[in-house]
Amino acid sequence: MTITNSIAFVTGANRGIGAAFVDALLDAGAARVYAAARQPISHADPRVIPITLDVTDAAAIKAAADKAGDVTLLINNAGALEGGDVFAAGAEALERQLAVNTLAPLRLAAAFAPALRRSKGAIVNILSVVALAPMPGLASYSASKAAAASLTGALRATLAADGVAVHGVFPGPVDTDMAAGIDLPKTSPVDVARAVLAGVEAGTADIFPDAFARQVEQGWFADPRAVALQFAA
Template identity: 45%
Template structure:
């Protein structure tokens, strides 16, 4: 799949990795980019990247009715980028841990599931296309300081595998991207090396073009997955030291 022939939709496009995806798509020559966010005003800087091809769309991925309305209006997408997500803090025993977990699962897991269910038929009618799901190294190892976030990303990893199997027959490539810490507001308190959002976005798009189902876009991600192959328990113990305060 060539990015310069794509019409893409990016969720959570107003900042961080989502904005970087819009930039990377523009640089790669994408034909049209639907940039979505809950608040249209937050997309002004994103639209300015290329006003002639970037179309702002109001979308809250936790609102199934709104997703259906958007899908009915946008029928030319052949690349769906599920980037929108939320991150709480604290472990499983924080006072508000249940509410935090429900919030994260509603967005990171169920919101992505809603999006895929709505847009999979559109991808099919447009030749199959591709889906990018933004996962995390915490999809494969729990980081206790973000315990329920890790659990939501683990659920999203399983979702990615499941929809990949179900959508293979319609020719849809489903790509999971597993970054380590990225230099965004969301990861401000993470005590690890951080990587620029554009690096993650460019690696993900390259993965689509090469037909790769799993993308490890930075050195931390690559080290974690190499470690899991060799000694998964050692990786678990390594991250177990990152306890909530």
């Protein structure tokens, strides 16, 4: 699909990669951008329509989809990260992150599927390289993203016959609040957003939008166990 004249719906649009998506979409000629956030944003561009949405609220998702019935591109960007090893983070932390990172993208995909089928549009699910193999210090976050990656593949197969493209995005560290405590080189959210939109336009199913991610991608295809061992270390 082309971004020019698209009508996008972005979750977590108030900061980080989500805010960068809003601007990248506008720069690329989107006709309208529904900018969904828990606290509604204001934006100088009249093409931006603020939507109040906590993605863990299933009724609010349905209401948002009813309001934005012309969407051609759904970007499931909102995410939550709680650090800690598998015991420290615990089951409750996993439940909280599953709610935001896994269940919400699925509910949003279901709610927007009728509009996306009509437009033969696309869904973008922002995952992470830790969806491929867990980082033990991000145990429950990794698990929630791995489950979201699995659902992304299932959605892709289910919606293919309707002409809806489903993209998984596997970024490495990105320079946002979420990665503030991560001591690794980080890509700017602006570059990530642009690379993702380029991947959507190119029809790339799984998008590795930065240098770190592409390195992991190469390692993963060569030897997945080596990547798992590297992340474990």
